[in-house]
Amino acid sequence: MANKISINVNGKMHTGAIEARKLLSDYLREDLSLTGTHIGCDTSSCGACTIHLDGKAVKSCTILAVQADGCSVTTVEGLATNGELHPIQEGFKEEHGLQCGFCTPGMMMTATDLLKSNPNPSEQEIRDALEGNFCRCTGYHNIVKSIQYAAKKMA
Amino acid sequence: MIPTSFDYKKANSVEEALSMLGDDTQILGGGHSLIPALKLRLNSPGTLVDISKISSIKEISDGGDSIAIGGGATHASIANDKSLDQYCPMMGQAAREIGDIQVRNVGTIGGSIAHADPAADWPAILLAADARIVVQNKNGSREIAADQFFKGFFETALEEGEIITAIHIPKSQKNSNSCYVKFKQPASRFAIVGVAAAVEMDGSVVKSARLGLTGVGEFAYRATAIENALTGKPLNETTINEVVQNATENTNVMSDHFASEKYRAHLANVYLKRALRKLG
Ligand SMILES: Cc1cc2nc3c(=O)[nH]c(=O)nc-3n(C[C@H](O)[C@H](O)[C@H](O)COP(=O)(O)OP(=O)(O)OC[C@H]3O[C@@H](n4cnc5c(N)ncnc54)[C@H](O)[C@@H]3O)c2cc1C
Numbered sequence: 491m492a493n494k495i496s497i498n499v500n501g502k503m504h505t506g507a508i509e510a511r512k513l514l515s516d517y518l519r520e521d522l523s524l525t526g527t528h529i530g531c532d533t534s535s536c537g538a539c540t541i542h543l544d545g546k547a548v549k550s551c552t553i554l555a556v557q558a559d560g561c562s563v564t565t566v567e568g569l570a571t572n573g574e575l576h577p578i579q580e581g582f583k584e585e586h587g588l589q590c591g592f593c594t595p596g597m598m599m600t601a602t603d604l605l606k607s608n609p610n611p612s613e614q615e616i617r618d619a620l621e622g623n624f625c626r627c628t629g630y631h632n633i634v635k636s637i638q639y640a641a642k643k644m645a
Numbered sequence: 646m647i648p649t650s651f652d653y654k655k656a657n658s659v660e661e662a663l664s665m666l667g668d669d670t671q672i673l674g675g676g677h678s679l680i681p682a683l684k685l686r687l688n689s690p691g692t693l694v695d696i697s698k699i700s701s702i703k704e705i706s707d708g709g710d711s712i713a714i715g716g717g718a719t720h721a722s723i724a725n726d727k728s729l730d731q732y733c734p735m736m737g738q739a740a741r742e743i744g745d746i747q748v749r750n751v752g753t754i755g756g757s758i759a760h761a762d763p764a765a766d767w768p769a770i771l772l773a774a775d776a777r778i779v780v781q782n783k784n785g786s787r788e789i790a791a792d793q794f795f796k797g798f799f800e801t802a803l804e805e806g807e808i809i810t811a812i813h814i815p816k817s818q819k820n821s822n823s824c825y826v827k828f829k830q831p832a833s834r835f836a837i838v839g840v841a842a843a844v845e846m847d848g849s850v851v852k853s854a855r856l857g858l859t860g861v862g863e864f865a866y867r868a869t870a871i872e873n874a875l876t877g878k879p880l881n882e883t884t885i886n887e888v889v890q891n892a893t894e895n896t897n898v899m900s901d902h903f904a905s906e907k908y909r910a911h912l913a914n915v916y917l918k919r920a921l922r923k924l925g
């Protein structure tokens with residue numbers, strides 16, 4: 491049975507009819523072609539699929555798209571404004587916060603949620619906040635530095 | 646991974662949700678236990694009734710002699726609640742250690758206890774806190790003491806068609822002197838062993854204690870023999886070492902590739918001691 495939904499994604503309204511079983515991650519990637527949201531494990535563990543749902547970091551592989559009806563969603567594509575990189579994006583660039591880049595969109599979405607509630611996090615607080623985001627390349631060190639860069643820039 | 650097809654109904658109130666529940670339906674809370682199960686096709690309900698948009702069951706409020714936590718309150722909202730930190734610190738301590746930020750933003754306390762995973766954190770805490778669980782059904786509502794709620798492996802006193810609408814945490818002396826410690830599974834952060842302890846002192850001796858353990862057996866339980874043995878004794882290292890001997894007595898201790906039965910039983914004693922030391 492098709493379900494009507496209307497979701498604000500990165501400031502733009504999207505309406506449509508979808509199957510109830512469609513995951514939010516698949517809706518973003520397949521229906522809206524927003525492929526910045528990555529699917530790594532597809533089992534709620536790796537955090538590559540992290541987006542903001544009504545401003546909070548969530549794993550989009552573990553949310554049904556119908557549950558986002560009436561909500562606002564921000565994906566990594568929504569971070570930059572008018573072509574200008576968000577401080578977190580700039581941080582990852584300046585501090586070499588990525589290698590293969592697979593985990594990066596999820597890292598950035600978790601980091602921006604953290605910086606909203608804690609604008610000046612300690613290194614330990616940053617590491618704790620990344621508990622649900624796995625990186626298989628960097629060893630996390632430069633990811634932490636990238637987030638510290640963004641925190642400083644946004645202060 | 647794609648679940649099997651199902652219908653979806655969004656409820657705006659508890660009453661509406663109750664009217665939507667029937668044959669082959671299942672409640673959808675935060676979905677952080679249910680959706681993974683649907684994706685693995687371990688479960689294939691005909692209709693999901695989504696209660697996650699019902700605002701009346703998401704709040705945490707002061708109920709006079711207790712704190713009332715909505716069944717739909719997320720782990721994150723419990724982690725951030727100042728009144729719980731004051732009246733029952735083990736609640737926030739546990740909430741802040743569940744999964745990760747993303748999981749805490751979505752998963753709910755009602756969903757967790759309805760699911761009753763043997764490694765979930767909340768069951769141990771609700772047992773130690775002497776919590777009362779309020780459920781609503783088509784005929785009205787009823788209250789279940791935490792002691793009567795957890796019945797077995799993924800099994801609770803909840804009946805078909807019932808919704809957990811609130812959890813009451815008494816503002817007791819015991820709860821104000823409480824803590825939660827856990828040995829986590831490093832990937833999921835579920836408890837291999839989790840201990841919730843609430844101890845009321847009478848001067849320098851223990852007046853009464855409630856100790857909840859999770860992750861150890863097929864369901865969370867209280868170490869009542871140790872609770873009794875603590876009563877009337879000073880809460881010091883000598884007492885703790887004397888009294889905490891066999892925290893898994895009467896429990897069928899689980900074993901898996903993370904922790905053998907023997908290791909789990911050992912950890913149960915170690916973590917129980919750690920919890921008591923924090924309160925002494
Ligand atoms: C990566 C990951 C890590 C996790 N780590 C931990 C951890 O460290 N510790 C821990 O304890 N948990 C952990 N969890 C589980 C998490 O806490 C879940 O949120 C919780 O177990 C289920 O709550 P939910 O609201 O998501 O329920 P759902 O998944 O929506 O539902 C679970 C079950 O409860 C029923 N249900 C839901 N709400 C109600 C209600 N109000 N009344 C009656 N029935 C209801 C549903 O029908 C279903 O059967 C983790 C989960 C993930 C994905």
Ligand code: FES
Nearest residue numbers: 530532536537551
């Ligand atoms: S793809 Fe969602 S957590 Fe890994």
Ligand code: FES
Nearest residue numbers: 589591625626627
């Ligand atoms: S940069 Fe490759 S997984 Fe993180």
